[in-house]
Amino acid sequence: MKIAIPIVSDNKPYVINDSLARAPYFALIDNSNNTVKTIVNDYYFQPGGAGVKVAQMLCDLNVKVVLAPRCGENAQNIFNQAQIDVYQTIGYDLQNNYDLFLQKALQSILVTLSNHHQEV
Amino acid sequence: MVIAFLSGKGGTGKTLFSVNLASLVKDSVYMDCDVEEPNGHLFLHPEILNQVPVNKIIPVFDPDLCVGCRQCVDFCRYNALAFIHNQVHIEGSLCHGCGGCKIICEHQAVRETAHEIGHIDIGKSNKINTMTGWMNVIEEAATPIIEEMFDHVDKTKLVFADCPPGASCSVMACIKNADYVVVVAEATLYGQENLKLILELLTEFNSHYGIILNQSNTQDNPVKRYIMERNIPILGEVNYELELAKRSSMGEIVSISKSRYHSMFKKFLYQILKEANYE
Structure with a gap:
């Protein structure tokens, strides 16, 4: 199973990025062989609809789980269609969050950010 | 004036x-x-x-006619379209109703419908x-x-x-x-x-x-x-x-x-x- 996590840069140690769609890079963890690779987010600079494009990209990469601090409404809609689960990270440490995910200690993201306003 | x-x-x-x-x-x-x-x-x-x-014109995609070429998805400059599980998915809030996807589709899989805004x-x-x-x-x-x-x-x-x-x-x-x-x-x-x-x-x-x-x-x-x-x-x-x-x-x-x-x-x-x- 592939797990995608937005990261600030492709330098180790990987730091989780605050935004999902506007993350410069993604870390892709394949837990079937315990490998991590990084990919560039080509949609980082998109003026609009970056969430849709990123969700499409992760879907095409056969990602099944996304770990992120938050997720916009447009991306969430595509993830729902693609049956990709999104979990909310705690803090910025990638390894720690991956461990928490394996321990089933992360919460599913149910409340999303709408396009312009943060819902509480 | x-x-x-x-x-x-x-x-x-x-x-x-x-x-x-x-x-x-x-x-x-x-x-x-x-x-x-x-x-x-x-x-x-x-x-x-x-x-x-x-009204805003929004596209509707016919899954029977769509061949999954993704030309519409790539064409949409507003990034309103995604192709998921062999179907085009539209994010209505991003769609500007420009009609580009209908024009670009070579398989007549797109029709348009009016949506009151x-x-x-x-x-x-x-x-x-x-x-x-x-x-x-x-x-x-x-x-x-x-x-x-x-x-x-x-x-x-x-x-x-x-x-x-x-x-x-x-x-x-x-x-x-x-x-x-x-x-x-x-x-x-x-x-x-x-x-x-x-x-x-x-x-x-x-x-x-x-x-x-x-x-x-x-x-x-x-x-x-x-x-x-x-x-x-x-x-x-x-x-x-x-x-x-x-x-x-x-x-x-x-x-x-x-x-x-x-x-x-x-x-x-x-x-x-x-x-x-x-x-």
Whole structure:
């Protein structure tokens, strides 16, 4: 199973990025062989609809789980269609969050950010 | 003739001026283009004579005809489309209804359907005509409603268009339909920064404009200094007055109800019409 996590840069140690769609890079963890690779987010600079494009990209990469601090409404809609689960990270440490995910200690993201306003 | 009232930021007095000035001209049109939150009706209480729905065209994808080539997904410049589990998925809020996906599809898998995004109230308030645009809650694209309003309005009349704040697409839709622009500026540093944006936009559109300085009686007025340094025409100034603020906050049209304000707004009207070369 592939797990995608937005990261600030492709330098180790990987730091989780605050935004999902506007993350410069993604870390892709394949837990079937315990490998991590990084990919560039080509949609980082998109003026609009970056969430849709990123969700499409992760879907095409056969990602099944996304770990992120938050997720916009447009991306969430595509993830729902693609049956990709999104979990909310705690803090910025990638390894720690991956461990928490394996321990089933992360919460599913149910409340999303709408396009312009943060819902509480 | 269309006179558009703009400001970089909200709350500078666009509605105050457009409502009070329109009320001075018999058979004029007050047009509320701030379709996300129109408030001119709170002053004018128009009788609604007609309601015109405004639709956006959105695509519908036929899964039986779609071959999954993704040409539509790649073509969509608004990133409104995704191809998930062998079906095109549309994010309606991002779709601008441009029709590009239908044109690009070689398999006739796209048809279009109308989706109501708002409406226009057409009415009368005493001696003036009113148009109020309303955008439905959850909709995001105000421009089609504003464009439809300008298509409907009788431009042989004197039209006072109360425009949205900011410098986005909806403001540009107003600028390109205006014969003359009145920028209502607020005498604060924040007001100055927003004024810069709107003036940049007006220069881009080669618009004919002048500025009204609202709440001008501050000791240090950065906006006035900025305007004077650049020789931009000032149509007039209004000082902050508690009475004017109180009466306006109660929805009173002071150009009709108080002689002092009647003459103040009349002077503004003459100045604007003179600058706009209205005959």
